[in-house]
Amino acid sequence: MKGRDVVITGVGCLGAYGIGLPALARALAVGLPCSTPIDRSAGYHRRHAATQVAACAGLDLSPWLSPQAARRMSDLSQFAVACARMAIADAGLSDVRSDRTAVAVATAFGPGGFTEQLARQILEKGGKAASPFLFTDCVANAAAGQIGIDLGARGANLTICQREAGPLLALAQGADEIARGRADVCVAGAVDEIKPLVHALLDRFRALARQDGDGERPRPFDARRGGMLAGEGATMLVLEAEGNARARGARILARVGPTVRAFDATASRAGFGHDATALAATLSARLAAELAEVDTVVSTAAGTRAGDALEAAILWATMPQGPRVLAPKAVHGEYGGGTLATAMLALAGSEFAFPPACDQPDATLGIRLAAGHLRANRVLLTALAAGGAAAWTLLDQP
Amino acid sequence: MTAAGVLVTGLGAVSSLGSTVDALWQAALAGRRGIADLRLFPTHSHRTSLAAEVTTEAAAAARRGLGRAERFACTAAHAATADLDPSALRTARAGVFFGSSTGALFEGERFFAELLQQRESTLRPIAAHQNDGPGTAVARALGVRGPVVTFSTACTSANVAIAAALDALRSGEIDVAIAGGADELCETTYAGFNSLRAVDPQATRPFRRSRAGLSMGEGAGVVLLETLAHAQARGARGLCELVGAGRSCDAHHVSAPEPNGAGAAAAIRVALHEAGLDAAAVTFVNAHGTGTPHNDDAESKAMQAVFGARAASLPLTSTKSLVGHLLGAAGGIEAVLTTLSIVHRLLPPTAGEEPIDAALGLDVVTGAPRQLPAHNVGLSTNLAFGGNNAVILLRSHSA
Numbered sequence: 001m002k003g004r005d006v007v008i009t010g011v012g013c014l015g016a017y018g019i020g021l022p023a024l025a026r027a028l029a030v031g032l033p034c035s036t037p038i039d040r041s042a043g044y045h046r047r048h049a050a051t052q053v054a055a056c057a058g059l060d061l062s063p064w065l066s067p068q069a070a071r072r073m074s075d076l077s078q079f080a081v082a083c084a085r086m087a088i089a090d091a092g093l094s095d096v097r098s099d100r101t102a103v104a105v106a107t108a109f110g111p112g113g114f115t116e117q118l119a120r121q122i123l124e125k126g127g128k129a130a131s132p133f134l135f136t137d138c139v140a141n142a143a144a145g146q147i148g149i150d151l152g153a154r155g156a157n158l159t160i161c162q163r164e165a166g167p168l169l170a171l172a173q174g175a176d177e178i179a180r181g182r183a184d185v186c187v188a189g190a191v192d193e194i195k196p197l198v199h200a201l202l203d204r205f206r207a208l209a210r211q212d213g214d215g216e217r218p219r220p221f222d223a224r225r226g227g228m229l230a231g232e233g234a235t236m237l238v239l240e241a242e243g244n245a246r247a248r249g250a251r252i253l254a255r256v257g258p259t260v261r262a263f264d265a266t267a268s269r270a271g272f273g274h275d276a277t278a279l280a281a282t283l284s285a286r287l288a289a290e291l292a293e294v295d296t297v298v299s300t301a302a303g304t305r306a307g308d309a310l311e312a313a314i315l316w317a318t319m320p321q322g323p324r325v326l327a328p329k330a331v332h333g334e335y336g337g338g339t340l341a342t343a344m345l346a347l348a349g350s351e352f353a354f355p356p357a358c359d360q361p362d363a364t365l366g367i368r369l370a371a372g373h374l375r376a377n378r379v380l381l382t383a384l385a386a387g388g389a390a391a392w393t394l395l396d397q398p
Numbered sequence: 399m400t401a402a403g404v405l406v407t408g409l410g411a412v413s414s415l416g417s418t419v420d421a422l423w424q425a426a427l428a429g430r431r432g433i434a435d436l437r438l439f440p441t442h443s444h445r446t447s448l449a450a451e452v453t454t455e456a457a458a459a460a461r462r463g464l465g466r467a468e469r470f471a472c473t474a475a476h477a478a479t480a481d482l483d484p485s486a487l488r489t490a491r492a493g494v495f496f497g498s499s500t501g502a503l504f505e506g507e508r509f510f511a512e513l514l515q516q517r518e519s520t521l522r523p524i525a526a527h528q529n530d531g532p533g534t535a536v537a538r539a540l541g542v543r544g545p546v547v548t549f550s551t552a553c554t555s556a557n558v559a560i561a562a563a564l565d566a567l568r569s570g571e572i573d574v575a576i577a578g579g580a581d582e583l584c585e586t587t588y589a590g591f592n593s594l595r596a597v598d599p600q601a602t603r604p605f606r607r608s609r610a611g612l613s614m615g616e617g618a619g620v621v622l623l624e625t626l627a628h629a630q631a632r633g634a635r636g637l638c639e640l641v642g643a644g645r646s647c648d649a650h651h652v653s654a655p656e657p658n659g660a661g662a663a664a665a666i667r668v669a670l671h672e673a674g675l676d677a678a679a680v681t682f683v684n685a686h687g688t689g690t691p692h693n694d695d696a697e698s699k700a701m702q703a704v705f706g707a708r709a710a711s712l713p714l715t716s717t718k719s720l721v722g723h724l725l726g727a728a729g730g731i732e733a734v735l736t737t738l739s740i741v742h743r744l745l746p747p748t749a750g751e752e753p754i755d756a757a758l759g760l761d762v763v764t765g766a767p768r769q770l771p772a773h774n775v776g777l778s779t780n781l782a783f784g785g786n787n788a789v790i791l792l793r794s795h796s797a
Contacts, residue, residue: 044513099646099664110529110550116510119586123511126443127589135590136653136783139499140529140550145784148647154661157647157786158558161498161529161550169547176565182668197510204521261545261571262490263537270521278543282490387534389546 003179005242006256007398010091012083012189013341015233015332016054019061020086021348024341027331031353031371033217033229034332044200050208052216053194054231054333073137073146074111079234079336080143080191081150087187088151091238092250097152102183103144104158104174105236106166106190108335110140113195143191147236155183164300166190167337168383168391171237172259178239190337191234199230205270207386209303217357218303218334220327221312221367224360228302231333235340254347257378257394260286264310267388272306276313279390284318290394294323296376298343300383301367302329307384312365314382323380324370330355339381343395349375404567405629405636405795408481408622410474410578411734413721414450414615417473422731423738426720426746427767433601433613433722438504438583445592446599449583450615450722464535465502470618470727471532471580472539478576478622479540481634486574488541493572495563496533496548497555497579499726503527504584529726532580532618533559544572553686554645554780555579556619556729557788561643563623564790573628578620578730587725588614594653602689602723604716605698605762606752612688615722619730621737636795638740641775642673648785655693655781659700662686662779665787666704669777673791677704680712680791681771682745684736684778687716688723693781698758700779713770715763719749729780729788736776736792743770 013020016034017027027034035052038045056079061070064082073081084103088096118134136142141159148157156177160170167190174188202208209218209227218229245252262282264273284291297315301308315325326346332338346352354371361368379395411418414432415425425432432450441447452470464472475494479487486492506527530548537546545566549558556579563575591597591614598611621640629636646668648661655662670677686697701709717735724731739745744767754762772794779789 043516097649103647108528115586118590119507119510120514122443122585122589123507123514127441127585127592128443128445130586130589130593132590132593135586135593138586138590139552139783141552141782141784141786142652144551145647145652145786148649148785149652152649154647154649154664156645157551157784158645159550159784161501161548162534162546163528163530173547173562180565201524204524261493261547263494263542263544263546265488265538265541265543267538269531269534269538278490282543285490387528387530388538389530389534 004181006175006178006239007242007245007252008237008254009240009245009250009252010087010238011344012086012090013235014059014079014083015336015338016056016231017332019059021341021345025345025350028328029351029353031355035229038199039196042196044197049203050210052229053199054229056232074114075193076111076191077137077143077146080105081146083234083236084147084151084187087236087238096185099154100184101153102155102177102186103147103153104170104186104188105144106160106170107140108163108166108192109198111138111142112198113193114138116197147187162389163385163387165383165385165389165391167340168259168381168393171393174239175256178241184244186239187236188239189236189340192232192335194230194232202230218330219357220301220303220330221308221362221365222358222360223362225303225305225308228304229333231336233336233338235337237340252398253344255396255398257396259391259393262390264388264390270386272310272386273388276310280314280317283392291319294319294378294380296346296379297323297325298339298346298379298381299325299327301327302334309365310384312367324374325367326352327369330358343379343381346376346379347395347397403626404564404640405624405626406621406638406640406737407624407629407634407636408478409734409737410477410620411731412452412470412474413617413731414452415721417454426717426735429747429749431601431720431749439585444589446597448601448613450613451583452617465505465531466582467498467502467532467580468535471536474618474620475536475576478620490543491572492542492574493544493566494533494537494542494546495559495575495577497559497726498529498532498548499550499552499555499581500584500587501527501529501531503586504582507585536576551782551786552784553725553728553782554786554788555726557780557790558645560733560790561645561788564640564643567623567625573625575623576620577623579727580618581616581724581726583614583616596690598689602719603750603752604687604689604719604748605694605754605758606750607755608752609689609691609694611690613722615724617724617731618727619734621733638737639793639795641793642669642791644668645788650785653783655696657696659696659703661785662697662700662781662787663703665789669789669791679775680777681774682776683712683714684732685714685716686779686781687718698760702759710759711761713745713763713768714760715745716748717746732778736778740774740776740792740794745770
């Protein structure tokens with residue numbers, strides 16, 4: 001869909017790195033994972049399970065969310081609403097109460113904490129003990145709904161659950177709402193919370209980095225990589241039609257290009273597939289000319305063996321010019337839409353450290369991570385999901 | 399119809415009324431309810447004991463190892479695509495757009511119960527738990543290589559998915575889409591809706607004076623969508639056209655609908671606008687019709703806002719009175735039933751005996767199927783938690 005040109009005019013983000021783009025920039029300039037020990041007191045974890053998580057504990061959301069409002073929400077909804085408000089303020093918008101304001105949010109796991117509490121109530125005390133408060137905010141679209149209520153956004157209100165591909169799919173849906181003229185403003189992004197149960201389950205699937213003799217770190221494209229760092233947080237972007245944004249004198253941060261969506265049917269239910277040839281062919285067929293001008297890739301690589309290998313094969317097959325590759329999940333972890341915020345930093349110009357945990361690049365993959373101060377002209381955001389979904393999005397300098 | 403037109407060319411359904419489209423349709427025409435005592439899990443600790451449970455082994459036996467919702471989804475998707483050359487799906491020009499509100503949460507609950515007792519056995523059940531499980535299972539089973547997107551907007555999930563598929567087809571991204579939804583019964587949603595006092599202890603009574611809540615259901619509803627050009631090239635018979643979709647948000651309350659139905663009305667108006675239709679073109683409504691006092695009241699006000707005085711004579715039914723509320727799959731099975739209504743020119747009745755609530759001002763079809771005119775535009779509406787509204791418009795196709 002071509003339609004109206006879509007631009008990004010505001011960003012709100014939070015994660016284990018802190019609140020806002022400057023906090024993320026500082027973390028990426030250091031290159032170390034923003035990890036802390038996961039709470040294992042519930043007994044969900046096995047003895048040798050991963051111990052680290054990129055958690056948002058201790059973040060002060062009060063500038064964005066009153067304590068009274070926060071009490072009515074799961075952590076997930078709090079993250080989402082706070083970032084939506086942050087993004088709207090960053091865009092210089094004050095009142096977006098309208099049926100022309102849309103919301104498109106991705107979440108891999110939804111409000112897992114509330115769901116766990118509710119399931120515990122039911123399993124341990126019976127169905128009659130179920131809390132209506134927990135139930136109404138434990139649906140996957142609670143965060144998007146809370147944004148809608150908070151902002152008065154009465155346009156389409158979308159929630160996408162497609163694991164690691166979700167953030168780009170949500171961005172694409174949001175951009176489509178603007179391009180087609182259905183909405184004038186769209187808050188689009190991703191949010192996730194990582195509670196001990198989700199962490200323990202990810203570990204059981206061997207998705208998480210464990211102790212490897214040199215710490216427990218995510219190592220994208222590294223020879224020693226053995227899993228990812230689960231991270232929680234949120235990133236929300238304000239999307240507008242370029243004509244509208246320019247007419248109101250808005251600061252334009254990026255132009256949203258096309259998104260390519262594909263599926264790798266060789267993937268198992270919980271793992272990555274291996275059909276790089278087909279995925280690369282789809283990407284190339286849709287974006288052949290545009291890919292030649294990509295100078296920076298904000299990669300989906302999180303440190304998993306199969307996922308990073310698939311990513312590397314696709315990058316080699318589609319962009320022989322060898323663009324700079326950033327792997328920010330080494331810092332902010334997987335989930336919560338951190339790559340969206342990282343892409344905004346890359347376009348604005350920022351310092352990126354070489355992640356010390358990735359100092360033994362896997363020669364078979366042939367990817368060496370970029371470092372130093374860089375400012376991208378064209379970013380390709382990549383997303384490969386366990387289960388097979390894939391998406392790629394172009395972002396350009398305005 | 400323009401070249402950008404989109405046809406429904408295949409249907410698949412799994413519900414408490416059976417695992418075939420024909421079983422569903424025959425039961426619907428007869429006004430036969432699929433709501434009975436729930437057997438999937440004990441109900442002694444819950445406030446109610448009825449549900450529309452899928453009990454046919456046809457849906458379960460063929461694909462052991464998958465979660466229930468995944469099995470429902472795959473069974474319905476295979477049926478919907480039965481007349482299509484499989485190679486047409488094993489391409490980047492085919493996509494899956496699916497809705498699910500809980501994925502395979504029943505299996506997730508069983509795993510969690512074992513985990514709490516330190517005796518969990520296998521990870522397989524939990525792998526299906528994620529909300530994208532059903533749609534992803536369909537894509538994997540059929541070898542789809544194009545876009546695969548799961549929407550989880552509670553009870554509007556499937557309609558939102560169908561709307562996204564329509565966009566993808568119209569934009570030229572794909573030629574074929576498998577769209578719909580799947581959900582399964584589980585204790586979390588069963589107890590959750592009961593905690594809101596939103597479940598009728600009896601079988602649900604939508605639009606009746608005595609209505610007292612919904613009946614939970616499970617299953618899948620899938621439509622095969624094709625561009626007109628793709629369908630014509632393979633000589634496929636179009637069952638009807640998907641001509642529009644509309645989505646909106648009440649921005650009012652996390653679980654209660656906006657009482658005047660303003661959000662639902664806005665979604666209907668968007669769909670009509672995108673379809674290039676006037677409200678007068680709509681010939682019948684497959685309503686959300688959950689049977690909760692607030693939903694049916696708000697929905698009736700939305701109908702009056704859009705259709706004016708004609709709302710009182712516009713045939714309307716709630717098929718949730720037959721198959722229960724399939725949550726994220728509701729829009730899927732209601733799209734199937736709306737398509738069948740267009741094909742057969744019959745609108746199934748809203749099951750039940752009690753008097754219709756005249757205060758709602760609607761022409762609710764009861765007792766026997768209502769004969770429809772030769773050319774139809776059917777409106778299927780869904781309302782959901784989060785103030786989410788999503789509707790689709792289907793139209794008779796003559797080719």
